[in-house]
Amino acid sequence: SAVISQKPSRDIxxxxxxxxxxxxxDSQVTMMFxxxxxxxxxxxxxxxANQGSEATYESGFVIDKFxxxxxxxxxSTLTVSNMSPEDSSIYLCSARPRGLETQYFGPxxxxxxx
Amino acid sequence: KQEVTQIPAALSVPEGENLVLNCSFTDxxxxxxxxxxxxPGKGLTSLLLIQSSQREQTSGRLNASLDKSSxxxxxxxxxxxxxxxxxxxxxxxxxxxxxLTFGTGTRLQVTL
Numbered sequence: 001s002a003v004i005s006q007k008p009s010r011d012i013x014x015x016x017x018x019x020x021x022x023x024x025x026d027s028q029v030t031m032m033f034x035x036x037x038x039x040x041x042x043x044x045x046x047x048x049a050n051q052g053s054e055a056t057y058e059s060g061f062v063i064d065k066f067x068x069x070x071x072x073x074x075x076s077t078l079t080v081s082n083m084s085p086e087d088s089s090i091y092l093c094s095a096r097p098r099g100l101e102t103q104y105f106g107p108x109x110x111x112x113x114x
Numbered sequence: 115k116q117e118v119t120q121i122p123a124a125l126s127v128p129e130g131e132n133l134v135l136n137c138s139f140t141d142x143x144x145x146x147x148x149x150x151x152x153x154p155g156k157g158l159t160s161l162l163l164i165q166s167s168q169r170e171q172t173s174g175r176l177n178a179s180l181d182k183s184s185x186x187x188x189x190x191x192x193x194x195x196x197x198x199x200x201x202x203x204x205x206x207x208x209x210x211x212x213x214l215t216f217g218t219g220t221r222l223q224v225t226l
Contacts, residue, residue: 043216101146105158
């Protein structure tokens with residue numbers, strides 16, 4: 001299994017600012033993912049964080065708005081840039097350990113943009 | 115494009131009842147299907163994973179089945195307890211990019 005932590009757990013931000021969310025996994029993982037869960041909705045994949053190369057973004061999400069870093073096999077960051085109230089969501093980090101198919105999730109970061 | 119639907123959207127049952135949650139998906143070319151539980155304001159907890167070659171998986175009071183050809187999965191919860199109250203999500207793993215596509219979720223409430 002994998003234990004995933006995220007920081008911050010929640011934040012309230014002003015329109016136009018940026019927030020960086022950190023994700024730490026307790027073991028080396030091959031794949032890390034970032035999801036968004038808008039109020040009352042299910043999860044939507046933002047991007048796959050690739051170690052040593054640029055992230056792969058899903059349709060509707062762009063690097064300028066959601067830059068992602070993955071400097072090693074246990075850590076990734078997601079930045080939500082130039083925020084607007086529509087960015088208010090829960091952002092979840094996820095990882096798939098080596099040799100396993102089960103995907104594990106962090107506790108999420110609750111973001112409110114005013 | 116894979117689409118995943120869960121029925122019902124919400125369910126309320128008295129403690130002790132057995133219940134079934136349904137998940138359907140449009141593209142049967144899946145690698146596996148995973149059931150998760152999400153408590154209010156929390157992240158996701160993995161419950162069961164069924165490989166595409168399997169028909170069912172069991173963990174304690176939970177049993178998940180998979181009929182890949184018809185694009186359906188069910189999660190059976192036996193002898194429900196108030197602690198089972200949560201939102202249950204199914205997700206299918208498809209495509210070469212190993213992405214999970216999530217269903218809309220079933221919000222379960224088990225009452226005393």
